[in-house]
Amino acid sequence: MAVRLRHCxxxxxxxxxxxxxxVFFVILSITTTIGGIFFGVEFGLQYTSDxxxxxxxxxxxxxxxxxxxxxxxxxxxxxxLLLRGIVKYDRRLVIPWLLTNAVLCGLLFLAVVGGxxxxxxxxxxxxxxxxxxxxxxxxxxxxxxxxxGVYVYFLLVVYSFYCLLPMLSSERIAVLLDRFxxxxxxxxxxxxxxxxxxxxxxxxxxxxxxxx
Numbered sequence: 330m331a332v333r334l335r336h337c338x339x340x341x342x343x344x345x346x347x348x349x350x351x352v353f354f355v356i357l358s359i360t361t362t363i364g365g366i367f368f369g370v371e372f373g374l375q376y377t378s379d380x381x382x383x384x385x386x387x388x389x390x391x392x393x394x395x396x397x398x399x400x401x402x403x404x405x406x407x408x409x410l411l412l413r414g415i416v417k418y419d420r421r422l423v424i425p426w427l428l429t430n431a432v433l434c435g436l437l438f439l440a441v442v443g444g445x446x447x448x449x450x451x452x453x454x455x456x457x458x459x460x461x462x463x464x465x466x467x468x469x470x471x472x473x474x475x476x477x478g479v480y481v482y483f484l485l486v487v488y489s490f491y492c493l494l495p496m497l498s499s500e501r502i503a504v505l506l507d508r509f510x511x512x513x514x515x516x517x518x519x520x521x522x523x524x525x526x527x528x529x530x531x532x533x534x535x536x537x538x539x540x541x
Contacts, residue, residue, distance in 0.1 A: 354404060358405035
């Protein structure tokens with residue numbers, strides 16, 4: 330059975346948390362796209378064939394840059410769909426974000442674990458006992474594990490709101506129909522517009538679901 334949250338951190342509802350996550354990923358995607366384009370232009374202007382660094386070779390840099398830009402654009406589109414799906418209570422618009430970011434979270438996990446293991450293996454093969462690479466391994470592992478944990482939490486918040494959407498949609502429709510048929514402040518004597526205590530209690534009732 331999948332793990333589901335009842336509310337987001339800091340006392341926020343699942344809807345508010347999902348909106349914050351969607352806005353954060355939209356900003357992150359735009360920043361990544363602009364940064365990737367800027368780096369590509371700078372690399373093209375400053376590259377010389379005399380460079381001996383492997384990470385500054387076009388055969389290495391350009392494919393990484395293209396993949397980064399593709400993921401950034403896809404994430405921008407899916408995050409925009411996520412925000413629209415939250416506002417419109419449409420589950421179908423939430424699914425692309427969940428699938429895309431589940432894949433990205435898995436790739437981040439593999440990159441963190443693979444990078445740390447590679448550093449430890451390189452250190453183990455050194456006979457001189459240099460522990461510099463081990464330090465790099467821990468530098469990759471500790472912040473990387475934190476980022477993966479935050480990413481998983483973001484996915485859980487959006488997934489929990491996704492599971493809550495059918496109830497929220499039916500609740501929203503029921504409330505709208507109730508307001509249309511029996512307005513909160515409707516009185517038998519239309520000349521008297523003073524709401525009764527029962528009407529005020531209905532108008533200020535707390536929503537049943539934390540994600541509403």
